[in-house]
Amino acid sequence: MTNEPKPRIGILGAGQLALMLAQAAKSLGLDIVCAGQPGDCAEQEARVLPVDLDDAAAVAAFAHQVDLVTIESENIHADVLHGLPLYPNARAIGIAQDRLLEKRFFHDCGIGTAPFAAVDSLDDLQEAIKSIGLPAILKTRRMGYDGKGQVRLRDPEEAAAAWTEVGGVPCILEGMVNFENEVSLIAARSRTGKIVFYPLIENHHREGILRTSIAPFIDATLQHEAENYLTNLLAKLEYIGVLAVEFFVANGHLLANEMAPRVHNSGHWTIEGSATSQFENHLRAIAGLELGSTLSHPTVMLNCIGTMPPEAETAAYPGLFRHDYGKQPRPGRKVGHLTFPATERKAIADWQHRLHADL
Ligand SMILES: Nc1ncnc2c1ncn2[C@@H]1O[C@H](COP(=O)(O)OP(=O)(O)O)[C@@H](O)[C@H]1O
Ligand SMILES: [Mg+2]
Known part of the structure; x- marks a missing residue:
């Protein structure tokens, strides 16, 4: 153990991913500052400075106040990213934010796509x-x-x-891929090149929006195939932090759909379902700390889209973990999620019906 001061981390963006990163930062004693807008939901946990993320000079001034910078969305203009102490690096983000570069990169790494x-x-x-x-x-x-x-x-x-x-x-x-399943693999790579993987996650989307994530998706062959793919991607990108890759399972094999150079919605279950959440492991990786164990137990996450169910109704289910991002209700907007141990079958069925049956 060293007594080096812990770095102060700046997040570009102040939405729910920044909020959950800030929640995880507390137990690590890390200081988080977000670049966003007044009223953004990360304000509940961290200082949010008003910064126009399209303004390179404003972002550079923000970065000046912190030791290192990370992102909660890849949709930030590449010009703004150059020269920042950025984890993951600007090249990785640049590839992940452009579907053509991303697909070509998958092919260069020997990974099939649609x-x-x-x-x-x-x-x-x-x-x-x-x-x-x-x-x-x-x-x-x-x-x-x-x-x-x-x-x-x-x-x-x-x-x-x-x-x-x-x-x-x-x-x-x-x-269009006629897939059997959609799955994702989330990995974290440390500054020393150590990698940890979560189990594959089975994902269900409707109207292009993630509704349900079920962990683990048990298939030892595909887990191995996916881990090999991410090991290669992470090394080629000299990546530090959490990376998520979405795959289609088609004819029993993986086709890469897209990658997210950040914590990912399909990994929210790790807050309760894994020894170390994706948020904590992302912070550990970028802050130069040891990565935590990804030992996990079967867990299901349901997204709340548009509005949050009333607290009194979720409170009636003792096995349920409620995450309300504190966002204004709006059709199609991710406003929160519910997490359940997979053993809570009745609660999961009730809430799946309640949240997603109207679509
Ligand atoms: N080529 C495809 N074949 C079949 N379904 C697809 C394809 N591309 C996207 N989809 C469906 O749409 C969802 C969202 O598309 P995706 O490319 O992941 O974009 P987003 O950035 O919006 O997540 C996917 O999770 C999948 O359900
Ligand atoms: Mg996607």
């Missing part, structure tokens, strides 16, 4: 439809999340409308 093609014009889209076939999804290269910036195509006649709908910005066309 068939895809770059689309920069309506002509490109028509060509891509011929080479990839339909159904397919047109996705903006940048700034997409929770299914935003995506249009599904079933008929070549829909091309012009889809191109208009995405706003004519650079895109990729991706062939």
Whole structure:
């Protein structure tokens, strides 16, 4: 043990991921400051300084006040990131924030993906439809999340409308994968290159938004395959921190969908379900501390989309852990989540029905 002072950490963003990072920082004695806007939900746990994240000078001034910087969203302009003491590094974030670079990078690392093609014009889209076939999804290269910036195509006649709908910005066309399952793997890599993995997580989305995560997804072969893929990605990116990769399971194999260079919604269950949460391990990695054990027990997480259920109703279930991010209700918005030990079958079934059956 050394008595080195603990670093002060700046987070670009002040939403729920920053909030949960700040909660985890408490037990580590780390000081967290967020760059955001007044009223952002991380204010409940940390100081939030008003910073325009599109303004490189303002972000540089914010970074000056802390020892190291991390992110809660990859959708930050690459120009703003250069020259910051940033973990993970700007190259990793730059690849993860552009679906074309990301897919090419997966291929460079020997990881399969859905068939895809770059689309920069309506002509490109028509060509891509011929080479990839339909159904397919047109996705903006940048700034997409929770299914935003995506249009599904079933008929070549829909091309012009889809191109208009995405706003004519650079895109990729991706062939639709007829997957058996969606899973994710979350890993943390320390400054010394040590890696820990959580178990594979089974994820259920509706309308492009994560609804349910079930851990673990038990398949020793796929766990091994996924861990090998992430080991390779992490090393090639010289990555420090938590990385999440979403996969499709198709014909019994993994196809990479996308990666998130940060803590991930499918890992929220680790707060109660693992010896060390993804939030704590991210902070440990970037602060140069030893990584914590990822020993886990079976856990289920349900997202609350749009509104939080009343407290009195969740309180009726003793096995339930309620996380209310304190955000204003809005359709399609992630406002909180509920976590259950997997043994709480009745509570899980009740709440799954209650939260997600109306869609
Ligand atoms: N090529 C595809 N084939 C089948 N389903 C897809 C494909 N791409 C995306 N989806 C579905 O849409 C969801 C959201 O898409 P994703 O690319 O992960 O974007 P986001 O950044 O919004 O999470 C996925 O989790 C999956 O359910
Ligand atoms: Mg996704």
